[in-house]
Amino acid sequence: MVRAPFYDKNGVKKGAWSRDEDTRLSDYIQKHGHSNWRQLPKLAGLLRCGKSCRLRWLNYLKPNLKHGNYTSEEEEIIIKLHYQLGNKWSLIAEKLPGRTDHEIKNYWHSYLKTCSKSKNYKETISELKSKPCDTVEENDTQHFVPPENPISDEGKGFHYILESSTITISRETSVEDNSSPASINCPVMEEDNVAPWLVFESFSGDFWTDPCTLDDTSTTNEISSEDIDFLIQNFYDGSYMF
DNA sequence: AATGTACGCAACCGCGTCATA
DNA sequence: ATATGACGCGGTTGCGTACAT
Numbered sequence: 525m526v527r528a529p530f531y532d533k534n535g536v537k538k539g540a541w542s543r544d545e546d547t548r549l550s551d552y553i554q555k556h557g558h559s560n561w562r563q564l565p566k567l568a569g570l571l572r573c574g575k576s577c578r579l580r581w582l583n584y585l586k587p588n589l590k591h592g593n594y595t596s597e598e599e600e601i602i603i604k605l606h607y608q609l610g611n612k613w614s615l616i617a618e619k620l621p622g623r624t625d626h627e628i629k630n631y632w633h634s635y636l637k638t639c640s641k642s643k644n645y646k647e648t649i650s651e652l653k654s655k656p657c658d659t660v661e662e663n664d665t666q667h668f669v670p671p672e673n674p675i676s677d678e679g680k681g682f683h684y685i686l687e688s689s690t691i692t693i694s695r696e697t698s699v700e701d702n703s704s705p706a707s708i709n710c711p712v713m714e715e716d717n718v719a720p721w722l723v724f725e726s727f728s729g730d731f732w733t734d735p736c737t738l739d740d741t742s743t744t745n746e747i748s749s750e751d752i753d754f755l756i757q758n759f760y761d762g763s764y765m766f
Numbered sequence: 767a768a769t770g771t772a773c774g775c776a777a778c779c780g781c782g783t784c785a786t787a
Numbered sequence: 788a789t790a791t792g793a794c795g796c797g798g799t800t801g802c803g804t805a806c807a808t
Binding site: 527528539560561562578582611612613614626629 | 793796797
């Protein structure tokens with residue numbers, strides 16, 4: 525299930541941890557703490573890098589960690605927080621005692637696979653496709669689900685990201701910058717891999733997150749409350765989730 | 767029973783952020 | 788103000804197991 529142990533060219537061990545290594549690491553940290561991860565493996569008598577030790581401790585050896593089955597409450601919290609925060613796994617983990625960002629991230633990726641295959645998901649995608657975003661250039665036309673509470677970008681508009689792509693909705697009515705045109709940028713979405721909602725974040729400018737900016741704009745800032753209700757209803761009615 | 771495929775867990779990697787010299 | 792090192796986070800990958808054919 526895990527990578528087979530091996531040594532890199534510097535003699536640093538990689539791959540699965542043995543029981544003996546776990547014991548050494550736990551014993552050392554419980555006695556001395558972990559004030560310096562870089563020095564820790566040397567001091568603990570491990571042939572690992574500090575990064576690897578840190579990961580092992582935080583995700584598996586640290587006391588009071590929960591592993592395995594998620595309760596329905598935990599699932600609900602994860603879904604809601606992901607909806608609000610995006611892929612901020614560490615922030616989500618803060619709200620789930622005993623769970624780590626790493627585990628939650630894994631859970632979410634599994635969850636995405638499940639929900640992307642669900643009948644309801646596909647029906648919703650189909651519905652979305654019947655509501656094209658008509659200002660987008662051909663080939664770039666895709667559809668999105670606006671979060672219930674999009675984050676305002678200092679009055680300039682709102683940002684949405686579909687996993688690795690960005691949607692920007694600017695408002696002509698912006699107080700600070702009412703000269704900028706309203707625009708919507710609809711990214712390509714791989715519907716089998718990505719949940720069609722979420723994740724707000726400022727535009728970072730690289731290939732994957734570059735929005736396809738549009739000049740024309742008269743229709744772009746009009747996402748009706750009915751649309752939002754429709755989308756949220758379809759994604760949060762619970763019938764497809766678990 | 768053998769083989770192929772999908773899933774899930776655990777580890778690694780790259781990069782951003784922060785502290786310090 | 789800048790350079791450097793350490794840490795932390797998020798994304799990706801490897802591989803064992805479970806399930807399907």
